[in-house]
Amino acid sequence: MTKIAVIGLGIMGLPMAKNLVTAGHDVTGFNRSRGKIDALVEAGGKGADSVADAVREAEVIITMLPDSPDVEAVVSGEEGVFANASAGALWIDASTIRPDVAAALAEQAREAGLRPLDAPVSGGEAGAISGALSIMIGGETADVEAVDEVLQGVGKTIVHVGPSGSGQTVKAANQLIVAANIQAVSEAVVFLEAYGVDTTAALKVLGGGLAGSKVLEQKGQKLLDRDFAPGFRLELHHKDMGIVTSAAREAGVTIPLGSLVAQQVGATVARGDGGLDHSGLFTLVEALSTR
Ligand code: NAD
Numbered sequence: 001m002t003k004i005a006v007i008g009l010g011i012m013g014l015p016m017a018k019n020l021v022t023a024g025h026d027v028t029g030f031n032r033s034r035g036k037i038d039a040l041v042e043a044g045g046k047g048a049d050s051v052a053d054a055v056r057e058a059e060v061i062i063t064m065l066p067d068s069p070d071v072e073a074v075v076s077g078e079e080g081v082f083a084n085a086s087a088g089a090l091w092i093d094a095s096t097i098r099p100d101v102a103a104a105l106a107e108q109a110r111e112a113g114l115r116p117l118d119a120p121v122s123g124g125e126a127g128a129i130s131g132a133l134s135i136m137i138g139g140e141t142a143d144v145e146a147v148d149e150v151l152q153g154v155g156k157t158i159v160h161v162g163p164s165g166s167g168q169t170v171k172a173a174n175q176l177i178v179a180a181n182i183q184a185v186s187e188a189v190v191f192l193e194a195y196g197v198d199t200t201a202a203l204k205v206l207g208g209g210l211a212g213s214k215v216l217e218q219k220g221q222k223l224l225d226r227d228f229a230p231g232f233r234l235e236l237h238h239k240d241m242g243i244v245t246s247a248a249r250e251a252g253v254t255i256p257l258g259s260l261v262a263q264q265v266g267a268t269v270a271r272g273d274g275g276l277d278h279s280g281l282f283t284l285v286e287a288l289s290t291r
Contacts, residue, residue, distance in 0.1 A: 001025055002150055005058035007051055007074055007081070008095070009036035011230065012121070013064030015128040016094070016154045018043045023153035030054040052084040060150050061091045061114075067239050068097040075105060082112035090115045090147050094135075096171050096236070098243050100250075102138065103165030115143040118164060120171035121155065122178075125231050126218070132156040136174070138167035172247055175240035176258045179278070181215040183261050186282035189223050190289050199224050219279040228276040228283070235274030237281075238265050 002025050006017040009031035020027045021044045029040040030048040037047040048054035051074055055061050061081055065071050071093055075081040081091060091114045093102065102118040109116035117139035127133040133155040137144050144160040151158050161170050188211075192202050203220040206212065222228070241262035248255045268274075268284040276283070 003057055003059045004028070004150065005030070005048070005054040005061045006040075006064065007031075007054060007061070008064040008066075008070075009040055010064065010066075011125050011232075012094070012128045013062075014039055015125070016062070016064060016133075017045055019128075019131040020150065020153045021045045025150065025153065028054050028058065050079060051081060052079045055081050055085045055089070058085065058089055060147060061085055061089055063091070063093045063095055065095045066236060067095070068101040071095050071097050071105065072101065075109070082109060082114065085112070085114055087113040088115065090117065090143060092117045092119045092147060092151075094119050094121055096120045096175070096240055096243070097168060099165040099168035099172065099247055102168040103163075106139065106164035115140070115146070116164060117143055117147060118167040119147075119151070120167055122171070122174050123155075124218070128154070135159070136161050136167045136170040138162055138164045138169075168243075169247065172240065172244040175237065176244045176255065176261075178215065179237060179241060179261045179265060179281070180257050181213055182219065182279055182281050183264055183285070185213075185216050185220060186223060186279075186285040189220070189282065190285050194289070219277075222277075222279055223282050228273075228280040230275070231277035231279070233274065234265065234276050234278045234280050235269055237278040238262075238269045238274065241265050 004020055004025050004027045006029045009029050014036055017027050017029050017040050027045040028048050029037055029045055031037050041047045091109055106116040117137055119135050119137045121133040121135050123133040131154055134157040135155040137160045192199050207216050245262050268281055273280050273283055
């Protein structure tokens, strides 16, 4: 049993924390809004009144927050993780943030006596609930090995991809692939509907061939039903497209498809649909068609 603190009990953090409780760990949660903490307590976890309170006795600290500034705010300052965690504690940032920020925060964490890992996840809310996330980890090998048992409670595919920051680089690539895939599937669905094809039958046969993908499998029927309840909010994917386009530019890598899809995601958010699931990218594809 490991003493674990989870900061950020949102769509992903709460089910991850619940799975850690189920795996037999001693889990204390903190979130900005109290209701999420109550939900963890109901599931057998403990609630904290502040970040400092949550992390003080933890052996492993997991942050699952929206964006780079949120993670910076939670780890810094007198009330933050770095100032209050026990020496030698492992800090796993599972949020999706900028790779350069992740690397800089890892450096600061080490100076504060902590053992940092960037460990963003893929698999969505469904993966968080079922404990089947794909977890891409940047950091020291010994630290990755030290958190393996804990991460087994929330993930299925857990891979050490390199030094601090590299988990976030891999996640940025993940977000590029997923957004481009949603865009392609959305365009295919609008196209099929325009020709009056039986779209359910079409998605079935497409899924059995090379066009098949997790996006098609998990989002295809939802597109047909116009069910865009999140899931992963489009505004968060907008943040991630900003991360991958700027990281690619800094590396001198040209990503024309990624840049185009980033514009599509941004335009969908600008239309007021940032609160939809990222499959809501479909709404712009449909709006740009004449049907
Ligand atoms: P969310 O907005 O549902 O959850 C974030 C939680 O953090 C909220 O409950 C919020 O109240 C809390 N929070 C924000 N600032 C805080 C602070 N200063 N102190 C304490 N709590 C604070 O977001 P989410 O969908 O759970 O995503 C979290 C991260 O995981 C994001 O970086 C996202 O990109 C990534 N992610 C999400 C999904 C998904 O399908 N939702 C999948 C993979 C990765």
